[in-house]
């Protein structure tokens with residue numbers, strides 16, 4: 001009897017001990033996470049614009065958000081970042097860029113910063129050392145920035161790089177400087193009048209238009225491997241700038257295929273919203289098969305062009321250019337084609353995104369869209385740039401929920417000469433605040449590589465309406481500045497909304513992708529002149545650190 005009691009007692013004791021151990025370990029045991037960031041000021045960009053201190057990410061998604069105590073008491077991870085009071089924002093989304101174009105640019109030395117031809121020489125020498133290849137290619141020189149503003153000649157190229165084929169394209173893309181070896185390898189034939197610049201009857205190596213194109217045609221095709229490496233380089237530039245998603249505003253099927261291969265192989269982590277060029281191949285391979293939304297790829301829109309650009313007087317205006325009364329610019333799409341493409345997209349449930357810059361082009365696209373959209377709707381058809389909008393047309397954006405897709409740095413890049421082109425119409429140009437009022441939201445982007453990739457420049461141009469030198473002091477047409485909250489949303493949650501991705505990304509909320517940036521300054525509070533001095537410390541995509549500024553210890 002006694003022994004039975006003893007056995008029972010021992011049994012009960014062990015049961016209690018065991019359950020105590022289980023309870024204890026339950027208390028100690030934290031849910032595993034792949035990455036935890038704590039001691040941070042996290043601007044979540046949720047609907048209440050709330051601020052949190054810590055976030056946990058697992059399997060690519062945000063699983064917890066709250067105070068540092070809350071998150072650290074419930075979640076554990078081998079990978080933790082002590083943000084030490086620094087600032088976290090949703091990963092930036094560029095709503096209009098040319099990612100593939102940026103990759104292709106990696107083939108060219110960037111000459112846009114050269115202040116003299118001697119500087120061009122030293123840039124390409126460094127470039128040729130860093131990236132040795134048969135041809136030396138460069139892009140972006142502008143003799144207007146050099147002393148004397150004279151067109152260069154190829155004699156210095158031939159002297160410094162004897163026998164090397166060199167092709168340097170001017171900033172506008174219409175003129176090139178070619179070395180003698182590059183000319184020798186090209187089939188120039190008879191040079192049309194005005195397409196070459198001579199000095200004392202001798203070719204200088206500067207060619208224009210169709211003759212420039214003939215030299216470009218002599219450059220060997222880029223290899224698959226080089227294309228892949230350029231795409232990877234482009235993605236790293238995006239990560240370093242704090243971008244976790246981009247839109248590619250117009251791609252062909254073959255380019256999309258290459259991107260998908262890199263994404264499928266998990267080499268390319270950048271999330272990409274692809275707009276389809278209106279080609280038969282794209283219609284067959286994509287549009288007819290329906291919308292694609294994977295975590296890394298969105299395909300649900302087509303890209304059209306209604307007109308050209310303001311700088312080259314290609315944008316289509318209702319009245320002649322102020323600085324050239326002979327022209328109003330021109331449309332590059334017919335009414336029939338526009339209707340045909342819009343119908344295809346409408347029937348497939350795709351968005352239409354049309355480049356329109358002049359007031360005539362914008363008015364045309366608004367009315368074309370309205371014919372399909374009828375009234376209020378949620379199809380999110382977009383007008384890319386929407387730079388000059390006739391005040392009589394602007395309400396059409398709101399009436400038909402047409403989305404103006406803006407690039408704030410275009411305003412501050414163009415402001416130096418846009419008045420010459422537009423005269424009094426400048427008041428209705430780059431009117432981002434007015435456009436924002438139409439639907440209560442709008443997406444922001446850069447159009448890189450035409451502008452810099454840097455989302456901070458977009459933020460600064462949006463809120464300050466100043467260029468990188470802080471000019472003009474009062475801001476360019478500052479009545480159209482966005483508030484800081486609006487600017488941040490336009491580059492995150494509203495940019496996501498512009499591709500129907502707002503449920504998956506654009507804010508830091510449980511269930512969304514773990515995409516974020518950590519920065520050293522508070523974009524909401526730091527003084528305006530400090531904004532461009534902000535540093536990106538980390539960029540995170542799906543809980544994976546893709547950029548780490550200092551490779552610093554994280555704890």
Ligand SMILES: [Zn+2]
Pocket residue numbers: 096097098249447
């Ligand atoms: Zn573009």
